[in-house]
Amino acid sequence: MLTVATGNKAVAAAVKEAAPAVVAAYPITPQTEIVEQIAEYVSSGELKSQYIPVESEHSAMAACIGASVTGARTFTATSSHGLHYMHEMVNWAAGARLPIVMANVNRALGPGWNIWAEHTDAFQERDSGWLQVYVGSVQEAFDAVLMAFCIAEDERVLLPVMVNLDGFLLSHTMQPLEVEKAGDFIPPLRLPHAIDPQEPCGYGTLTGPDEYFRLRWDIERSMRDAVDVIRGTQERFAERFGRKYGMVDEYRCDDAEVVVVAAGTLGREAEVAVDLLRNEGIRAGSMRIRWFRPFPRLDLSGRDVVVIDRDYSFGFGGVLAKSIAAKEGARPFSVIAGLGGQEVTYEDIAGFVRNRQPGRELWFGVNGDV
Amino acid sequence: MTEIPREEYILKCTSACAGCGDSLSLRYVLKAAGPDTVLVVPACCTSVIQGIYPNTAFNVPVYNVAFAAAAACASGMSAALRAAGKKTNVIAYAGDGGTVDIGIQALSGAFERGTDFLYICYDNEAYGNTGMQRSGATPLGARTTTTPGGKMQPKKDLDAIVAAHRPPYMATACPSYPRDLFQKVKKALSYRGPTFIHILSPCPPGWRFSTEKTVEMGKLAVRTGMWILYEREQGKVTINGPSKAAMVKPLPVGEYFRAQGRFKGISAETVARMVDDARALARRLQKEEEGIC
Numbered sequence: 001m002l003t004v005a006t007g008n009k010a011v012a013a014a015v016k017e018a019a020p021a022v023v024a025a026y027p028i029t030p031q032t033e034i035v036e037q038i039a040e041y042v043s044s045g046e047l048k049s050q051y052i053p054v055e056s057e058h059s060a061m062a063a064c065i066g067a068s069v070t071g072a073r074t075f076t077a078t079s080s081h082g083l084h085y086m087h088e089m090v091n092w093a094a095g096a097r098l099p100i101v102m103a104n105v106n107r108a109l110g111p112g113w114n115i116w117a118e119h120t121d122a123f124q125e126r127d128s129g130w131l132q133v134y135v136g137s138v139q140e141a142f143d144a145v146l147m148a149f150c151i152a153e154d155e156r157v158l159l160p161v162m163v164n165l166d167g168f169l170l171s172h173t174m175q176p177l178e179v180e181k182a183g184d185f186i187p188p189l190r191l192p193h194a195i196d197p198q199e200p201c202g203y204g205t206l207t208g209p210d211e212y213f214r215l216r217w218d219i220e221r222s223m224r225d226a227v228d229v230i231r232g233t234q235e236r237f238a239e240r241f242g243r244k245y246g247m248v249d250e251y252r253c254d255d256a257e258v259v260v261v262a263a264g265t266l267g268r269e270a271e272v273a274v275d276l277l278r279n280e281g282i283r284a285g286s287m288r289i290r291w292f293r294p295f296p297r298l299d300l301s302g303r304d305v306v307v308i309d310r311d312y313s314f315g316f317g318g319v320l321a322k323s324i325a326a327k328e329g330a331r332p333f334s335v336i337a338g339l340g341g342q343e344v345t346y347e348d349i350a351g352f353v354r355n356r357q358p359g360r361e362l363w364f365g366v367n368g369d370v
Numbered sequence: 371m372t373e374i375p376r377e378e379y380i381l382k383c384t385s386a387c388a389g390c391g392d393s394l395s396l397r398y399v400l401k402a403a404g405p406d407t408v409l410v411v412p413a414c415c416t417s418v419i420q421g422i423y424p425n426t427a428f429n430v431p432v433y434n435v436a437f438a439a440a441a442a443c444a445s446g447m448s449a450a451l452r453a454a455g456k457k458t459n460v461i462a463y464a465g466d467g468g469t470v471d472i473g474i475q476a477l478s479g480a481f482e483r484g485t486d487f488l489y490i491c492y493d494n495e496a497y498g499n500t501g502m503q504r505s506g507a508t509p510l511g512a513r514t515t516t517t518p519g520g521k522m523q524p525k526k527d528l529d530a531i532v533a534a535h536r537p538p539y540m541a542t543a544c545p546s547y548p549r550d551l552f553q554k555v556k557k558a559l560s561y562r563g564p565t566f567i568h569i570l571s572p573c574p575p576g577w578r579f580s581t582e583k584t585v586e587m588g589k590l591a592v593r594t595g596m597w598i599l600y601e602r603e604q605g606k607v608t609i610n611g612p613s614k615a616a617m618v619k620p621l622p623v624g625e626y627f628r629a630q631g632r633f634k635g636i637s638a639e640t641v642a643r644m645v646d647d648a649r650a651l652a653r654r655l656q657k658e659e660e661g662i663c
């Protein structure tokens with residue numbers, strides 16, 4: 001069914017299709033519309049989930065953990081401070097190998113209070129063992145949530161998945177949305193370590209260094225296996241619903257001499273900048289990072305690279321720029337832009353490309369002397 | 371007389387301290403709950419005494435979870451199990467620190483939402499697992515490693531906080547009265563909705579008394595009137611027999627304080643203040659039981 005919806009409504013519509021047994025959530029701007037819509041679905045009977053209106057995000061994730069370990073499909077949504085308030089349980093969910101799906105509406109962290117888009121909130125959870133995907137459109141938000149359940153619940157993965165969408169730029173922006181009927185696209189969840197009083201086990205008991213170390217390696221092994229599962233799920237999705245997704249979405253990269261790397265809506269804006277630059281005779285391309293964990297490989301050889309980070313790791317650099325430098329040996333022009341919802345247009349991005357200085361870092365609009 | 375099952379769910383070789391009041395309590399809690407039970411345990415002594423992975427000494431599923439998270443985790447578990455049509459008992463079993471301090475928000479939320487579970491706080495009146503630091507449940511005047519001169523503030527009134535949520539059933543208990551504890555767990559689990567049991571759990575290393583005196587210490591607490599055994603069922607208060615007797619003729623409170631190293635050097639004024647508080651609670655409960663207030 002083709003409709004027009006906000007990113008938040010698209011997430012809720014996908015959750016309705018996935019029909020989790022338990023949704024536990026706490027409202028926070030700009031995520032609130034997701035939980036309101038889910039509560040509405042539950043209230044009207046369209047969605048047969050247990051909706052737990054918890055008293056905090058820490059409890060939202062704790063409740064999802066408690067539900068998930070019984071073998072139930074679970075979902076929550078949060079943003080920014082909410083994500084950080086649940087940080088302890090975010091780590092717990094991954095360590096406990098529970099396939100919880102969470103939508104995170106990316107928003108800056110205070111102080112000062114700022115409700116607009118930034119990726120630092122979720123990037124700070126990068127070492128938690130969660131898979132993370134960043135979407136660039138309302139449709140992609142819907143599609144990513146459907147696929148997230150398949151990927152998280154796959155027995156080769158059994159790790160939680162966070163679907164990230166930019167605050168307001170996607171959460172509150174209306175775009176066309178094809179609401180798919182999930183049908184049997186998401187297989188039933190069978191959690192091998194579900195709690196069973198017939199076979200009593202201790203979960204998360206005191207664990208010595210050797211065993212703990214092995215359990216950490218198991219997480220990393222699954223994170224590596226997840227790459228194949230993501231690819232397979234995205235192929236299955238394309239066959240069934242006709243939309244293709246990659247670990248990275250490339251745009252006009254085949255003959256590109258310079259590529260722009262960004263995540264979320266900035267990555268979509270970069271595609272418009274690429275068209276503009278191509279008209280000027282600059283062979284530009286765009287690589288929009290979708291999957292941030294597991295981190296993808298990028299084909300950057302022989303190309304100039306401009307990385308736009310809507311995030312920052314203080315005392316270190318832009319998280320994407322530094323990751324790409326480390327993983328690919330690239331020497332990118334690192335642009336820090338869009339923090340706290342700062343407006344960044346395709347013309348600005350074209351300017352970053354025209355005036356690129358490999359190896360340097362630019363804080364857009366602060367030390368914009370490129 | 372209620373027959374207490376012979377089945378044991380706390381097996382041999384736990385890593386509990388000798389004379390552990392917590393282990394004794396949990397033994398009877400699980401005998402009452404039976405095998406179709408899941409325990410949700412936040413960081414506390416119980417997270418340690420069950421044993422080291424891959425072994426466990428507990429013969430029911432135990433979900434260990436972060437310190438602040440027991441009641442919320444149990445909320446999700448209960449919702450999922452009930453949605454799946456399962457009647458499995460969900461029991462959050464938490465120490466006093468995980469209840470009155472770091473876990474109180476989740477506890478309050480779960481009770482306000484009417485979660486179908488039993489929350490048990492086993493209260494040894496300090497952070498025992500980390501070596502006896504003060505908690506909000508530590509009594510006035512008690513020495514802990516973070517109150518070396520004795521605690522300056524009275525014990526937080528957890529039961530009043532829980533009662534404010536109007537659960538269908540709540541009770542106090544003590545492992546020195548195992549039959550009473552057993553029956554209270556049975557009764558709590560017979561209700562749908564959030565129920566609560568607050569167990570005073572004597573702790574030899576923390577309270578500084580000899581390990582063979584655990585049961586005696588709990589009895590002293592009740593007989594001196596410093597711990598009152600009662601139930602609040604559908605709002606109606608019943609003071610249980612041992613405390614009824616203690617209200618008529620309490621043992622001298624000095625016997626309780628002198629028996630514990632943590633109260634060494636406590637002033638007569640401090641003891642008097644604690645006794646005043648305990649007697650005031652007793653009068654309030656008596657009035658409630660009589661339906662006067």
